[in-house]
Amino acid sequence: MSEPQVVRHADAEELAGSVALRLVNMIVQAEAEKRPFHLVLTGGGIGIATLAALRDRAAESNVNWSHVHLWWGDERFLPDKDPERNETQACEALIDAIDVPPHQVHPMPASDGMDGDQVEHAATRYARELTTAARGQGPVPQFDVCLLGVGPDAHVASLFPGLSHVREDGASVTAVHDSPKPPPQRVTLTFPSIRSAREVWLLASGESKAEAVRLGLAGTDVDRAPVSGARGAEKTVFWVDEAAASLI
Numbered sequence: 354m355s356e357p358q359v360v361r362h363a364d365a366e367e368l369a370g371s372v373a374l375r376l377v378n379m380i381v382q383a384e385a386e387k388r389p390f391h392l393v394l395t396g397g398g399i400g401i402a403t404l405a406a407l408r409d410r411a412a413e414s415n416v417n418w419s420h421v422h423l424w425w426g427d428e429r430f431l432p433d434k435d436p437e438r439n440e441t442q443a444c445e446a447l448i449d450a451i452d453v454p455p456h457q458v459h460p461m462p463a464s465d466g467m468d469g470d471q472v473e474h475a476a477t478r479y480a481r482e483l484t485t486a487a488r489g490q491g492p493v494p495q496f497d498v499c500l501l502g503v504g505p506d507a508h509v510a511s512l513f514p515g516l517s518h519v520r521e522d523g524a525s526v527t528a529v530h531d532s533p534k535p536p537p538q539r540v541t542l543t544f545p546s547i548r549s550a551r552e553v554w555l556l557a558s559g560e561s562k563a564e565a566v567r568l569g570l571a572g573t574d575v576d577r578a579p580v581s582g583a584r585g586a587e588k589t590v591f592w593v594d595e596a597a598a599s600l601i
């Protein structure tokens with residue numbers, strides 16, 4: 354696992370623009386190297402702002418999306434098109450505006466999908482989809498970048514402080530029944546999946562995230578601060594604005 358680096362920007366807009374620019378460069382580089390690019394998306398305020406910035410920067414650079422695969426780090430288990438779903442928000446901010454092949458967009462199941470309201474089955478279905486895409490190389494494909502928002506309570510994805518899922522190491526994806534942040538039912542990647550990503554990028558904007566950022570960098574116990582468990586295989590970057598960096 355990699356040691357975290359910190360990249361600071363003045364505010365949320367600069368932060369989102371900078372992350373988007375770095376992503377555009379990596380997507381272009383993967384294309385030049387003729388390899389797929391697997392990107393894990395996040396929800397949340399700065400997460401969705403970053404996707405909107407990525408849409409704009411990618412349009413300016415005329416990015417080719419044909420080799421890009423989009424996955425999610427977590428999802429709120431709600432009906433398809435619900436405005437609170439991370440997928441719905443990502444579609445509005447980015448996906449509806451780009452030419453990524455539809456079969457390379459991998460949303461987590463909705464609560465009115467094939468598994469109905471069975472969130473455990475939905476998690477199992479997503480784990481299978483990941484394994485299929487990994488083509489025998491492991492439980493999940495080689496994620497190039499895993500984007501993660503950071504909650505004020507120091508959660509990442511849907512791994513919340515004090516919940517047992519934080520310690521899940523036998524599955525790539527797990528169902529959450531008792532999220533303290535609504536909705537209570539969620540689907541989330543587990544830490545082994547997150548840590549298998551080449552690069553894990555934590556996005557934090559605003560004063561309400563300052564303590565979580567401090568705990569995440571201090572390596573606090575993951576049961577108290579799950580953000581501490583989010584590390585990439587090759588690189589871990591905390592992308593923060595000045596307000597989120599105010600305690601480090």
Ligand SMILES: O=C1O[C@H](COP(=O)(O)O)[C@@H](O)[C@H](O)[C@H]1O
Nearest residue numbers: 395396397398399502503504510
């Ligand atoms: O519920 C969630 O919250 C976090 C953070 O959201 P924020 O609005 O406080 O930035 C997000 O990263 C996660 O994907 C989402 O499901």
